[in-house]
Amino acid sequence: MSIRLPQQEYERRLELREVELSRYDRWDRWLGNARLVVFALALGMVWPTLWSQVWSVAWLVAAAVVLVCLVVAHVPLAKTLRRLRLGAAFYRQRLARMSGDLRDGSDDGAHFESSEHLYAKDLDLFGRDSLYALLCTSRSLPGRETLAAWLLLPAEPEEIGRRHEAVAELSGRLDLQEDMASLAADLSPQIRAEALDTWAGTPPRLSGFTVPLVAALLGAVNLASVGLWLFGPLSGRAVLPALAVSGLLSLACRSRTSAALAVVGVPAGELRVFSKILSRFERETVESSRLVDLQRRTVSAGVRPSERLLELARLIEWNDSRGNLFFQPIASLLLLGTQLGFAVERWRARNGSAIGDWLRTIGEFEALSALATFGYENPDYVFPEIVSGPPCFEGDSLVHPLLPRGTRVPNSVSLGG
Numbered sequence: 001m002s003i004r005l006p007q008q009e010y011e012r013r014l015e016l017r018e019v020e021l022s023r024y025d026r027w028d029r030w031l032g033n034a035r036l037v038v039f040a041l042a043l044g045m046v047w048p049t050l051w052s053q054v055w056s057v058a059w060l061v062a063a064a065v066v067l068v069c070l071v072v073a074h075v076p077l078a079k080t081l082r083r084l085r086l087g088a089a090f091y092r093q094r095l096a097r098m099s100g101d102l103r104d105g106s107d108d109g110a111h112f113e114s115s116e117h118l119y120a121k122d123l124d125l126f127g128r129d130s131l132y133a134l135l136c137t138s139r140s141l142p143g144r145e146t147l148a149a150w151l152l153l154p155a156e157p158e159e160i161g162r163r164h165e166a167v168a169e170l171s172g173r174l175d176l177q178e179d180m181a182s183l184a185a186d187l188s189p190q191i192r193a194e195a196l197d198t199w200a201g202t203p204p205r206l207s208g209f210t211v212p213l214v215a216a217l218l219g220a221v222n223l224a225s226v227g228l229w230l231f232g233p234l235s236g237r238a239v240l241p242a243l244a245v246s247g248l249l250s251l252a253c254r255s256r257t258s259a260a261l262a263v264v265g266v267p268a269g270e271l272r273v274f275s276k277i278l279s280r281f282e283r284e285t286v287e288s289s290r291l292v293d294l295q296r297r298t299v300s301a302g303v304r305p306s307e308r309l310l311e312l313a314r315l316i317e318w319n320d321s322r323g324n325l326f327f328q329p330i331a332s333l334l335l336l337g338t339q340l341g342f343a344v345e346r347w348r349a350r351n352g353s354a355i356g357d358w359l360r361t362i363g364e365f366e367a368l369s370a371l372a373t374f375g376y377e378n379p380d381y382v383f384p385e386i387v388s389g390p391p392c393f394e395g396d397s398l399v400h401p402l403l404p405r406g407t408r409v410p411n412s413v414s415l416g417g
Helices: 006-051 057-096 131-135 140-153 157-172 175-184 193-200 211-229 237-263 269-283 289-298 303-320 329-335 336-377
Strands: 392-398 411-417
Touching: 006 057, 006 157, 006 269, 006 392, 057 175, 057 329, 131 140, 131 157, 131 336, 140 336, 157 303, 157 336, 157 392, 175 269, 175 303, 175 336, 211 237, 211 329, 211 336, 237 329, 269 289, 269 303, 303 336
Parallel strands: none
Antiparallel strands: 392 411
């Protein structure tokens, strides 16, 4: 079986994604047109069905059911189209990178540059058309920080060997690289693991189970009593006591609840992306010691961190929904703010100490993936061999990776030994 060169494999996969895109685009247009037709038919049925009573109401119901089915069917189709578009964009970017075009809007690492560093400026580690810009495929801030730290700081020979082993294992896993790039496409590189460590270490503002239990019971009573007042025999006076007690409880916990919810400071959408990235990494089969350790680091008490991050994301989404004008009255009746404040604090007590490590795990995996991608695209490049003994440096046919292949001149160097 012939082995495809990286560029050929990228081109083949790009062509496959574009063919699939074309096919699903046709389905998307067909569903869009079908929804418009059915909606127009349903709209035209309203008068003869409800007022003139020429047609049975069943026809209007049937049209509504068909319209709902078309809308529901479009959801997975839209997700597939998004995945294919992001996949195609990933291979276009890799092909552009292989041609030497680094100006695709990716991070160039200029903010990591330090004029006091021993070799960063001489080796063009950061900035426009730099080594970091050539290597970096990370979307998260922890991933970018990890890659920058590896370029700037030394490591023990054993650690270097473990990184080499992990990079070699990840090299060529294009399905994994494409999935990760697609999942992280909307990730904002601004969330710092250290900020979440600080949040995790903040003294608890709310604790115990009595208040949230009372709040849940009061919320159920409020909702039921208001419903019976609006649609049943209950008088308005009978509703007031429960509402008054609820108001007092909410006011008593308000400052601590607001502080507990405000301190999270991470958008729910970002947490969902991190959850999906971790979930994809958790499913990947790995053998190298470094990657196995990373996977083990993420699992605690048999529960995957992707699931726990998803729990926190849902709590934040519920809190965000309290700002909806239509939902605010219901949220107030349920004492949702009080219940969410305690729920977030319970989540923090169980998982807060690990959340920073989860993000650092993503960061290290992204940094290893960046090096693996570079290694796959340059199969003639080799890892340095780290040996014990007196200081020495021996290089055979060394070239700077930023210089064009067609014009650079290799040089051999031997120092010490």
